[in-house]
Amino acid sequence: MGQPIRVxxxxxxxxxxxxxxxxxxxxxxxAGMDVVYTGLHRTPEEVVRAAVQExxxxxxxxxxxxxxxxxxxxxxxxxxEQQAEDMIVVAGGVMPDxxxxxxxxxxxxxxxxxxxxxxxxxxxxxxxxxxxxxx
Amino acid sequence: xxxxxxxxxxxxxxxxxxxxxxxxxMISRAEASSSEAREALGALYRKAGRAHVVGVTGVPxxxxxxxxxxxxxxxxxxGARVAVVAIDPSSPYxxxxxxxxxxxxxxxxxxxxxxxxxxxxxxxxxxxAHACLDVVDILDVAGYDxxxxxxxxxxxxxVEVANASDTTVVVSAPGLGDEVQAIKAGILExxxxxxxxxxxxxxxxxxxxxxxxxxxxxxxRDGWRPPVLGLSSLRGEGFEDLMDAxxxxxxxxxxxxxxxxxxxxxxxxxxxxxxxxxxxxxxxREQGSVDxxxxxxxxxYAAASELVRNFTGEKADx
Ligand SMILES: Nc1nc2c(ncn2[C@@H]2O[C@H](COP(=O)(O)OP(=O)(O)OP(=O)(O)O)[C@@H](O)[C@H]2O)c(=O)[nH]1
Ligand SMILES: [Mg+2]
Numbered sequence: 001m002g003q004p005i006r007v008x009x010x011x012x013x014x015x016x017x018x019x020x021x022x023x024x025x026x027x028x029x030x031a032g033m034d035v036v037y038t039g040l041h042r043t044p045e046e047v048v049r050a051a052v053q054e055x056x057x058x059x060x061x062x063x064x065x066x067x068x069x070x071x072x073x074x075x076x077x078x079x080x081e082q083q084a085e086d087m088i089v090v091a092g093g094v095m096p097d098x099x100x101x102x103x104x105x106x107x108x109x110x111x112x113x114x115x116x117x118x119x120x121x122x123x124x125x126x127x128x129x130x131x132x133x134x135x
Numbered sequence: 136x137x138x139x140x141x142x143x144x145x146x147x148x149x150x151x152x153x154x155x156x157x158x159x160x161m162i163s164r165a166e167a168s169s170s171e172a173r174e175a176l177g178a179l180y181r182k183a184g185r186a187h188v189v190g191v192t193g194v195p196x197x198x199x200x201x202x203x204x205x206x207x208x209x210x211x212x213x214g215a216r217v218a219v220v221a222i223d224p225s226s227p228y229x230x231x232x233x234x235x236x237x238x239x240x241x242x243x244x245x246x247x248x249x250x251x252x253x254x255x256x257x258x259x260x261x262x263x264a265h266a267c268l269d270v271v272d273i274l275d276v277a278g279y280d281x282x283x284x285x286x287x288x289x290x291x292x293x294v295e296v297a298n299a300s301d302t303t304v305v306v307s308a309p310g311l312g313d314e315v316q317a318i319k320a321g322i323l324e325x326x327x328x329x330x331x332x333x334x335x336x337x338x339x340x341x342x343x344x345x346x347x348x349x350x351x352x353x354x355x356r357d358g359w360r361p362p363v364l365g366l367s368s369l370r371g372e373g374f375e376d377l378m379d380a381x382x383x384x385x386x387x388x389x390x391x392x393x394x395x396x397x398x399x400x401x402x403x404x405x406x407x408x409x410x411x412x413x414x415x416x417x418x419x420r421e422q423g424s425v426d427x428x429x430x431x432x433x434x435x436y437a438a439a440s441e442l443v444r445n446f447t448g449e450k451a452d453x
Contacts, residue, residue, distance in 0.1 A: 003167050004231060004255070029231035034255045039238040046244040050237060053250055055159035083156045086138045133138040135163045 008056040027118040048078040062092035143175035165269035186275035190297030192288040193306030198332035200239040201368040218279035222286040225257035265407040288322040309338040334365040358392035
């Protein structure tokens with residue numbers, strides 16, 4: 001048994017709902033993970049600074065506002081600037097298939113669409129961290 | 136892509152330069168309490184000792200996070216670089232935790248002079264108290280002038296950590312029940328500074344009076360009489376007094392009272408570190424006697440004595 005998996009969850013953009021993220025946060029906690037939650041309306045800069053300070057295994061960014069193709073390139077660039085390019089980035093929300101492909105091409109490890117069952121999220125994240133290795 | 140492992144000793148010079156990534160990764164190593172990190176953590180301990188370490192504790196909902204957020208702003212305005220270690224309880228069921236203290240710290244999210252790290256009580260392998268004090272050293276060496284530790288004042292580890300800082304601030308609040316909550320929690324005695332938060336509320340006067348009454352005849356702590364201060368994070372009032380008391384207490388620690396305090400903290404750390412090393416070495420070894428014990432064919436005293444005897448009879452390795 002090693003350290004708990006550390007995850008940072010953030011909501012980027014203007015939409016004001018965090019019910020979904022909070023459900024995910026509780027699911028991950030109940031699976032034994034440590035979840036840093038940063039609240040609503042975060043900017044990519046804020047999210048990356050927080051994720052670097054918290055040294056999380058996984059940075060999960062959720063957005064519903066259709067800005068994924070501007071937000072994620074920025075996040076990936078900022079992480080690289082901070083020498084944290086080995087952090088696992090996961091996207092959550094609603095988006096068309098071609099955007100999912102575009103995000104994966106950017107290096108986003110996984111896209112969890114809104115209907116992903118909680119158990120599948122836990123399993124997928126655990127697997128990603130195992131494949132990546134310890135901090 | 137598999138992660139390249141950076142040796143902890145390579146992180147030390149980068150921590151000294153204050154590189155956020157290196158500071159954060161070193162903190163993770165302290166939490167993991169791996170033997171790989173011990174040489175690096177030892178080096179950092181010897182370099183640390185410059186920062187003012189302030190523990191902020193109080194019962195749940197007493198207003199600690201809101202106070203810390205405002206205090207960070209005031210300390211920044213006074214030119215200090217500030218780090219916050221925010222400790223939240225882990226779920227006793229899953230061992231996981233939701234760490235939400237950053238939500239109240241949003242105004243500092245882009246400030247290069249502020250470093251915030253969230254910790255779960257069960258997140259550290261060798262015990263939270265032990266890891267937390269290593270984390271404080273890392274932030275100290277990274278150049279943060281003040282390190283604030285926010286921890287809920289319930290649970291032994293949490294209280295011990297607050298008590299192991301240079302200055303311990305105990306927060307009480309009106310409206311959480313009419314008696315002074317800190318007594319029940321057993322944290323009244325560890326305060327160097329008492330704060331009554333939420334003093335924008337009319338019932339705060341009552342809390343202030345009760346607390347002052349309670350402390351009227353309390354003996355001084357290391358030659359220092361803990362003041363009772365009222366403040367409101369909502370209105371930003373009372374923070375000059377708090378910062379002044381923090382500075383005065385730190386000055387007092389430079390005197391004779393401080394020697395006893397520093398020795399007590401050093402002894403605490405030695406004990407916690409030894410416990411961590413011992414627990415790690417014992418892990419798994421108890422398996423042999425567990426079945427006999429569960430069947431009541433063996434008793435815990437005999438089994439434990441034998442375990443310890445086997446252990447100490449071994450050649451000591453480093
Ligand atoms: N009226 C008033 N309310 C306050 C003040 N400071 C905090 N609060 C409120 O008190 C509640 C608890 O505040 P927190 O800062 O989260 O308290 P905490 O002690 O960190 O809580 P835990 O981390 O859950 O133990 C929140 O609803 C705050 O809005 C204040 O100065 N005045
Ligand atoms: Mg809090």
